Amino acid sequence: MQLLWVAPAHLLLLCSVALLQVLTSQASASTVVGFYSKTCPRAESLILAQVRKKFLVDKSITPALLRMLFHDAFVRGADASVLLDSKPGHPAEKDALPNLTLRGFDVIDAAKKAVESVCPGVVSCADILAMATRDAVSLAGGPRYDVPTGRLDGKVSIKEEALNLPSPAFPVEQSRESFFEKGLDAEDMVALLGAHTVGVALCGFFNDRLFNFRGTGGADPNMNPVLAARLSTVCPNPFFTESDADPPINLDQATPALFDSAYYHQLVAGNGILQIDQEIIADPSTASHVRNFTSPQAFFPAFVKSIIKMANIGVITGSSPLGEVRFKCNVSNGHVHTSGKPAAPARRQPATKSRLPVKPPVVPVPLTGHGRRGSKPKAPGVGPLPPRKPPHGP
Incomplete structure (x- = not known):
């Protein structure tokens, strides 16, 4: 068994992942x-x-x-x-x-x-x-x-x-049903969303949270106002411009190139970019997992378990x-x-x-997306997980 990149101080994490490998x-x-x-x-x-x-x-x-x-x-x-x-x-x-x-x-x-x-x-x-x-x-x-x-x-x-x-774009409950349908539980869903610790999403996937959240004419109150103000200067306002600009935004505002647990810290601080990111810290069925995964000693073993399940x-x-x-x-x-x-x-x-246990079919659910909402994606996305059902973005 090989383990790559674990700081000496994280011996507990080493043991946790090693035990998980056996299991x-x-x-x-x-x-x-x-x-x-x-x-x-x-x-x-x-x-x-x-x-x-x-x-x-x-x-x-x-x-x-x-x-x-x-x-x-x-x-x-x-x-x-x-x-x-x-x-x-x-x-x-x-x-x-x-x-x-x-x-x-x-x-x-x-x-x-x-x-x-x-x-x-x-x-x-x-x-x-x-x-x-x-x-x-x-x-x-x-x-x-x-x-x-x-x-x-x-x-x-x-x-x-x-x-x-x-x-x-799916709410937490609908997202959970999509994962349950594939034999994955709420903890698996939150752990796999941790892949958002790397990658980006285009503005078109979340700019409604910046400019006219649910018809309020303002930003999503659950988004950190400092982050919302900064992103509103980067992402074009779709309600007042015909601009085709759709710049990519890091899903992890702290360490976007590093696979770590910073994504969960960002959610606790209100810095979630996509709607599903911010909602999993607000929903009682997933909030405890988010807070637990702020520790790499908890996140890494859970991610390994969940991605192995998903790949099977x-x-x-x-x-x-x-x-x-x-x-x-x-x-x-x-x-x-x-x-x-x-x-x-x-x-x-x-x-x-082989198939994992499934529940009766439900309306399916995604993780992340990297195209412009309501239009055909213009350029390759570099974000982690998936795009959304039409109208698109992920």
């Missing part, structure tokens, strides 16, 4: 830590090398991969369906409005190419996405945790299904006909022309499509 090493009956230890022992180091290479020139790759993993897991499960390109007459998730600002596909492709050169046909794109996200989190100062692997890649990707991603939603494993190990992450194997016969895939567990 979650069998996080799913269908994925296990060390799945590729014999079939592709260099896989994790090859993936880390590609993520580190990107991180050195672009720190925003951390929120980008976090957001991509969230968008993948919440649609059809963690099967890399978000990576598939559209086919004629069959638009894929990647082309849905909430996903138009996803970034980081180049990193996943580079990692896949590196792994394929050593272990062809063995490591799935779904596993690469999960491990690459972990690596990006640790490089940004967060915990390095063991990722249970053994996922297969899905063969299906449907654009319309991605329109139901949870949105940062609906996984396909074994020899299931629903999945495969893609040769290229953007196309299913039936649409790839290869030169020579590919190597046989790794031995896998009995076929299964």
Whole structure:
């Protein structure tokens, strides 16, 4: 087990994450830590090398991969369906409005190419996405945790299904229902929202909180008035201007490039940017988790537990006909022309499509968004998690 970036004073945090690793090493009956230890022992180091290479020139790759993993897991499960390109007459998730600002596909492709050169046909794109996200989190100062692997890649990707991603505009109760539907509880939701400690959101996603909150003609009274006044000089007032300016704003106003617990301190101080961010400190069902997570000793282990759970939603494993190990992450194997016969895939567990307990369907809910509300996003977003159901932003 490896742990990255933990200050000497945080020995308690080390112990907490280490214990959590033991408890979650069998996080799913269908994925296990060390799945590729014999079939592709260099896989994790090859993936880390590609993520580190990107991180050195672009720190925003951390929120980008976090957001991509969230968008993948919440649609059809963690099967890399978000990576598939559209086919004629069959638009894929990647082309849905909430996903138009996803970034980081180049990193996943580079990692896949590196792994394929050593272990062809063995490591799935779904596993690469999960491990690459972990690596990006640790490089940004967060915990390095063991990722249970053994996922297969899905063969299906449907654009319309991605329109139901949870949105940062949803109230807490609706957001909780979206997470419950995926087998995640309120603590998981608050821990995963901690990904907002890195990344940005465009002004269009929250400027109603600055200029005309719920028709009052003023700012959201729950936002720190100093922050609201400052942001109102940066974000254009949509009620008095036709400006196309839509600058990105850090979701964590304290240490936006560092994966730490400062995001929760910001919420306590009234500095939440998105509506959902500020509401989780006001709602009795989530406020205690927010206050608890102001301590990294509490936040890091909880985040590890929750992101492992999220990355095991609906996984396909074994020899299931629903999945495969893609040769290229953007196309299913039936649409790839290869030169020579590919190597046989790794031995896998009995076929299964694992799903966490779910509740009856409800109106779905998102985390964060990075486009302009009510319009097609103009430029790639670099925030962490997802966009919202039309009208959009996240």
